[in-house]
Amino acid sequence: MSAFRVAFVTVPAEKAEELSRQLVENRLAACVNIINNIKSIYRQDGELEIGSEALLVIKTAAMKIEKLIKHVQENHPYDIPEIIALDVSEGNPDYLNWIHKGT
Numbered sequence: 001m002s003a004f005r006v007a008f009v010t011v012p013a014e015k016a017e018e019l020s021r022q023l024v025e026n027r028l029a030a031c032v033n034i035i036n037n038i039k040s041i042y043r044q045d046g047e048l049e050i051g052s053e054a055l056l057v058i059k060t061a062a063m064k065i066e067k068l069i070k071h072v073q074e075n076h077p078y079d080i081p082e083i084i085a086l087d088v089s090e091g092n093p094d095y096l097n098w099i100h101k102g103t
Helices: 013-025 062-075 093-102
Strands: 004-011 031-044 047-061 084-087
Touching: 004 013, 004 062, 004 093, 013 031, 013 047, 013 062, 047 062, 047 093, 062 084
Parallel strands: none
Antiparallel strands: 004 047, 004 084, 031 047
């Protein structure tokens, strides 16, 4: 298992920077990229929905992922926020070390 994760979180655009800052300030993430103007198509309560959101691409250490998930759940406006984390199997060793130091 990898020592690093990349997590994806969708969020209303107006909350993206605030949540990203919280994650970095609390050392739950070394870096968060905000990708604005994504369109999401999904089912909610049996109805097809289309929404505009921002996507957070969060770089973190594996040892921080549980706390990161909890923080997002507690500070996200959605009842069930998207939080998907993927293992980082390879990468620039200097960058991975930077993530480690940042978290």
